[in-house]
Amino acid sequence: MNEQGAAPRVPTNLQCLVMVARHHGVDLSAERLMHEHAVDDRPVPTALLHTMARNAGLKSRCTFISPRQLLRLGGALPVLAELDNGNWIVVVRVDPGAERGAGPETVHVLDPLASAPVPLALPIDTFSSRWRGKVLLVKRSYALSDENQPFGLRWFLPEILRQRRLFRDVALAAVVLYALGLVTPIFFQLVIDKVLVHHSYATLGVLAVGITVALVFDAIFTFLRRYLLLYATNRIDIRIATRTFRHLLDLPIALFEHVPAGVLVKHMQQTGRIREFLTGRLFLTLLDSLSLLVFLPVLLLYSVKLTLVVVGFTAFVGLTVIALIGPFRRRLRELYEAESARQGLLVETVHGMRTVKSLALEPRQRKAWDGQSALSISTRFRVEQISTTAQSLTGLFEKLMTVAIVSLGALEVFSGAMTVGALIAFNMLAGRVSGPLVQIVTMVHEYQEVALSVRMLGEVMNQAAEQRGRSRGLQPRIEGGIEFENVSFRYAEGGPPALDDVSFGISPGTVFGIVGKSGSGKTTITRLVQGLYGVQQGIVRIDGFDSREIDLVHLRRSIGVVLQDNFLFRGTVRENIAATKPDAALEEIAEAARLAGADEFIQRLPRGLETMLEENGANLSGGQKQRLAIARALLADPRLLILDEATSALDPDSEAIVRQNLRRISQGRTVVIVSHRLSTLADADAILVVEDGRVGDLGRHDQLLSRCATYRQLWGQQMRHVA
Template sequence: MRIEPPHSAWRALAVVARHHRRDLDAEGILHAVTGDRTAGTPEAMAAAAAGVGFEAEIRAVAAADLGAWAAGFPCLAFLANGQAVVLLRCRADGRVTIIDPLATTGAPLVIEGASFADHYGGTLLLLRPGAATDEAEAGFGLSWFLPAILRERALLTQVAMAALLLHLLGLAVPVYFQLIIDKVLVHAVSSTLAVLTIGVVGALLFEAFFTFIRRQLLIHATTRIDLRLSLKLFGHLVGLPLTFFDRLPTGILVKHLAQAEKIREFLTGRLFATLIDVTVLVVLLPLLFLYSFWLTLVVLGFAAAIGLVLFLVMPVFRARLSRLYAADGRRQALLVETIGGMATAKALALEPRLARDWSDLSAETAALRRGVASLSASVGVGTGLIEKLMQVAIIAIGALLVFDGGMSVGALVAFQMLAGRVLGPLSQLTGLISEFQETLLSVRMLGEVMNAPPERRAGQSGARPPMRGHIEFDAVTFRYPGVLRPALDRVSLSLPAGAVVGIVGRSGSGKTTLTRLIQGFHAAEEGVLRIDGVDVRAIDLAHLRQNIGTVLQENFLFRGTVRDNIAMTRPEAPVEDVIAAAELAGAADFIQRLPQGLDTVLEEGGSNLSGGQRQRIAIARALLRAPPILLFDEATSALDPESEASVRANMRRMAEGRSVLIVSHRLSTLADADLIVVIDDGRIVDVARHAVLLERCDIYRQLWQGQSA
């Protein structure tokens, strides 16, 4: 990927990253960016820095004040023309030291302060490395959500202030009733009634206004939090190794990921609101004690009874909820699997069997859900009864106090209303414990994803050497997780750059595993795999895969146009390059016959194309980036004889200047290969040309004769 001068900020960011001992370059940072790759704005660079493990802060600083920010150097200084430089130092004599990222030497430059001020745009991007121990090492928990929430602390503080004001305004109605009963009705003072009524109406209007403001602020804050969390979650997800997705069913994975929103809702919704309400007790409880000491004890006693009920049912609730989530995950996994394999299900007439499986899982889920709902309903009825008994107790005991002259009727009514405001937060606080258990279960489920180690840590990179395609296996052994038998057993193999190499063997012999190691999907358990003399484990994974064009037996096409899918790895590619890649892949003819040609919109997975057409688009996609290494893993298996002949005829053109590895069961497609590797049971049996293997390799000869027959 070439970085043009307008993107000097990307190079400047790489310079600062290397200063902090982060092995990153501009291309590696660009690859990690999820947003706009063309902009070099402070906002775009701050987002990019966060994506590679830095904490970034944008500051508007005048040229005369730069020296006051020396603690944040080196940093990015944005110029008036949109470029960026690295600001290293502000000297006592007024001169500044910078690095121009577009300069060929990259050496520091000392320039006059006045000259720099003439070009300086007034904005700095301050960078500091993130915590040395990342979340994966610390373990996933509720604290994972806190940074995104704390970034909205200004908004959340405003929400809290609005909530506290609402609670104070809420005192207006109880006091209004007390004054009406004790003063207005007793003395029949209509003027006082009018004043009090106008006052309470005003208070209610203010309460409605601040309720609206509070909800709008909370919606704004939670929307921003959700956006940050979703980007962070998705970034971790796509950074996980392929083995993670191989072992976890898609439906269960989706169920786990959905827990993020539940956890966020708990933290910024129920927990936040309850904590605010509980703080109001600091005002309300003393106020209740001022009304009546004994009635306040009654309220606290009933609140304790509600807490005891919730505490007793909590273990049962947690166990039932855990079983429900597990069953619902299995049901969702079946749904995703059925939708993905619908063509196979219909071809094999499996609809009745799948319907039975769905019915069984749905019945299990419904029964468990009924158990959870029944328990929740029972608790709700029980706590509701306790609240009503509390109201009866307040009225009964309060009436006795009124008889004895201990309080007025108006005070009793006001106390009754205020008691509800006190019992609410206390009930919420005890109920919060039950909801906290549910949230912990969600944390555990999401933790299965978030605690999985990524392929490469944020801020870590690797070597980005130029590649020619010389591949060397040196005594490589590899086992899949949980399998004792090695998929590759001490494989030693040298494949020269620029060669067309075929890889053959029986099913399960290790052919695809060989290509997966080359792509960095797995790491060798023993031995070393080198590309052009460099250990694959030392090469930046993105750089490695950008230099390998891969075509599989089943290739996924994304929703979008044909051109979008071919240019997926080079979105900026001109249409001439896209057409050339399509012609080389033998796809140009059928693309021209499509309703809108390259602009024809493909359905998800390319379902409106035939298997052979999808395969040729995948080949064109691999060729467009002009990688030095091409991997064809049964890439021609879905092609008809005519299309396969077209691909074979173009194979030498495809192979010009690059190494090509072809895994195929069709030995006829490999007859012209420079080398053919025969693999069996994870071991290399022989390596030679087609004619030589027919003479000396029994396995190859048997495979050839079987297909010839």
Template sequence: MAIAAAARFHGAELDRADIRLAEHEVPSPAALSAWAQTGGLWAKGVRLGWKQLVALDLKAPLVLLLNDGSAVLVMAADRKRNVILLRHSRLGPQDPPMVVDEKTLAQAWSGEAVMMRTKRSSSAEDAPFSLGWVANLVWQERRSMRDVLLASLVLSILTVLPPLVVSTVIDEVVTYQSLSTLVLISLLIGIAMLSETMLGFARRQLILVVGARVDAKLNLHVFQRILGLPMDYFERNQAGMIWANTGIQLAKIREFLTGKLLTTMLDLMTLVVLLPILFYLQPLLSLIVLLCAGAITGIMVAFMKPMSRRVKRYIEAETAKSSVMVETLHGIRTVKSLALEPQQRERWDARIAEATKAKIEAGRLANLPQALITPIESFMQRGVLLLGAYLALTDGGAVAVGGLVAFMMLSARVAAPLAGLARLMESIEEVRTATALAASVLNQRPETADPAGGVRPRLQGAITFRNVGYSYPGATAPALDRVGFGIAPGTVLGIVGRSGSGKSTLTRLLQGITRDYQGHVSIDGIDLRDINLSHLRRNLGVVLQENFLFRGTIRENILAGRPGLTLSDAVRAAQLAGAAEFIERLPNGYETMVEEGSPNLSGGQRQRLAIARALVHDPRILILDEATSALDPESEALVNANLAQMAQGRTTVIVSHRLSSLTGCDAILVLDQGRIVDLAPHGELVRRCPVYQQLWHQQNRHMIESPVSA
């Protein structure tokens, strides 16, 4: 493919499994760009004309997407001859490129292309999350923001017109009975009203678009960062806390930047236009208005720090409340089955009480500056009018009535932005708290520093552990202690041991979930930490004791978004997992909907679907971690009967506490307190391994003990 060939020019290898396409779907420029980005490249879908194409100074191949769904590489452009040099991706470097002119290319190409280059060393996407980072996201919409500011500037100028018109009507039209002046003023007012309406509509539309774009970019980036967090982070933190600290707080940040902050900044533009006019009309009154606004600002600044502490306490209480709700919804089956409603209601009531108390405390503190600000605002609106009237009476007519009315109309427009700027400081503290909470999640160390990095070998399945040790944070004893063994490709390995012996930890290391271990884990002689994490996991099929099924059809759950796979692949995997029989008995077969939480399937059916999902992409390594422990005897027998067929051609690792299901394994690894006790087939372990003998006798005592004779 041309995209892969262009990526190789930049030293990147793209994996076909990284591109998400439906069957027979022609990839769009956006999909191809996203695919290139998984390889660590910068890529962008563009639309070019012939003149732009021949004018390009190409330092790397450009990919043209042809109308028939294929693609070619532009190797060079010759502006003098008005031609370009094309090469098909299937041609080798020794094959000469084709010389193509505008007319020939126009028959096969409509303008779509993909530009690619290596990423710069410092990427904004990888920068720590902060308020400045979000502000930079808003700054990327500066073209639209420029139009918004331009519209705001014109609107600010237009706001000056009505008060001046009123002043003219009072001082000129009414005083001198000038009808012609009135007609002219009416015409100007009509034009101004129409212009203000149209500009106001355009400005609101632009603000809406900017807000929607920022919101979309923010949500996409945040979700990507959350997906990049390591598994142990989700195991240590509640889902409700993660959601409250990201989704809820990010909504506040975005609303502040594209809402209150933007509106206040636009209102300040009005202030810049109006203040010179106010000082021209009434310097003394204008100074009084500014002093009042300064007093309001001082009051708000004085209460900023205490308010920040109260707001943070309230947000934390709301987060704890959300955690209880999310946890209850996730565990509603357990709550119902164990009649835990009173206990959950008690927890919810306690969290509601804490949140309500924190909200009242924050509200009471916020009420104090408002009580101090209200009389100052009232004086700005009414007291200045009385003072102006006094000046008009005592200044011998130096202050015109029309000018005073115009000043009051304009000063009302000035007071609101100044008061809004003061309140903005209070909002900034709240947003800073929200940013800190969001950063506590998003700035966690990702699972891998470079998702596109690492080698992507064609795995065969040889697994080697050399002197591997690992301890969970806070644990006093290691989960794995100097573990070392090796198995050849195609081996079926069983892993047994008492609870806490390190069985599941070993499989977590194989999946790359835990990478900060000591020693070396390798597949086919390649260190596991050198393999691209996504590539590794695509070559693994993993079935756990408890598996999650997504809301959707059975076919969608088995295929699980694997590109290029069809219904026939789902049927084959279901047959291997022993699930085909019950699926075909369902009314809609493979199109049967799996509801949220899969209540319409039994535990055995869910587990067999999970096994089918793990097998559908033909993984080189299959990991079954207590995969049959939750199955009923009939389902377990069916899965075990198909195990030899499942394991054919791949390395299989089976963790199980039921030793009877492991007797057919090529080798069984016995663990005890994180150390290897023995590694041998079942028959040898029964003869020589005390730990295995004890486990075997415990599970098969009824078969070993002789019946008592009558």
């Protein structure tokens, strides 16, 4: 960390605020802030930093913390930290390794005075010796209605508030139920103290009619409360399900390629649990807590001493549950990790069942499943142990409370301070008071499960959508011109480059081939054209427009893509071909099938175009699936068609049909063909040779044969196989 040198033109704390703001998606200009607030090169006062942050839609708080507390900040990072020389830095990450027995405790910082904007790792002791303990916490400020806010319990509030009228009606029904809840205890008290003692038949009849009417109203309002709550939660469910699935579809393809499908499914299933907690357990517990305003004063009117007994036993229950929260949270996290791994294995096995059967891998998968199941079940047993312990102790305390109430109440009856009927009524009302109090405490226990569910679902919902920031991108007419200018790309940070300084151009309306050895970067080029991955370095232009400025949906609807392994959905052949153009006429579908060479086998299917396909076309051969995928791409009449090993699964006759139709297919559009079969590219207008992520050569077939050794080698290998 820099100590000396010329004072920076921009104060270090302002530079740090700009860095942290950009982390939260707020683009600030240090120079503009200095101009607007008349700031010179001296450190910006903390109060002014708060003002700048607030004006930018950020929340900030200045505080002093210890090194131990710094290591536990977690999700609050990055934060601004002041050094002993008055300069500020950004703490971007902490590694509390020693606390977990996993190495030294390390702090990763960004110093605005450093020559390169690269995080510097420092041991916590070294950092602490230079740090004053002062930090500025900054986070994004969101309105309740902002759909871009980070996922958490707050994320559900707008949907709940949409149904506030229904929840208001539920609350009103609950208030009526609380009032009716007093009727039964008072009925028993009057019968015991008045009717039985005086043998008053008339009073008994009146009380019986009254309690019957009250119970009927109680049943009606109980039904209304449950019905309204069910109706409201169902409306919330559909909106939340729609929002979460929409966000899932908006996520970049890289997430689905790196996160197992089973883990994603497990995370997405947490929506129901969270909603159920908020609108069910939490809402009803809060409503029942309001009943304390009705029942607690009534209990105090009966007996202050017995009321203190009720509150005391409830406190014991609370202390018991709170003591078990720590172990419960740790084991619950282990359980969810084990369940996610097991579900991931299940989805992977089902998806790869053909390979499992072909290679006789059943014993291997069975062993893996048994191991995961044993781990999951043993972890669940440890979680249930804690839950059972809490429930047993809670039940014991509630029974002891009843014993204490009856015993002490009997003494009150003996002394004449309370009647027998009053004691019975008090005991009945005590359950109405202790119940909500116990629910409040045990809800803390349940909250631990929900908090973990929020964290799991947040791992998906807090991922940035690929369309974010470009939802109103350009929508030019796509003609098919493509230009790569000094493009470099890596699939993983620090990994080998998939593309390295690649530059070439494709003219509109031409047939362009891409060849190279496996892993050379051919498919990566086509993925960048489709916008499946963001350009990391350089520029990809589509018809002269930077691809990052073009609306993704518009771009992809203008591109037809056929891959080596295409997915077909469950449905009819016609529905699969018309997936990109549902309103297509039957003649258009038939023409697309003919161009793809699929009409011949479709006619032999039991019901032709109306034949039902299994998931991923399991009842078709690989070549038939490939031809349907080609027909699906052609039906939308894309201006740019990408065939990525599209004929690899075709038999020679089918491939010959596609090649014969290629001239018609390419009319009026740009066709990019990625293929190992160089004979397919012999008539291409230009062929790009890719070698280890770089451009090896570019030219026509005859030109490459004469000057490109790699192309000549690939061609020679194929000719030997043909011979």
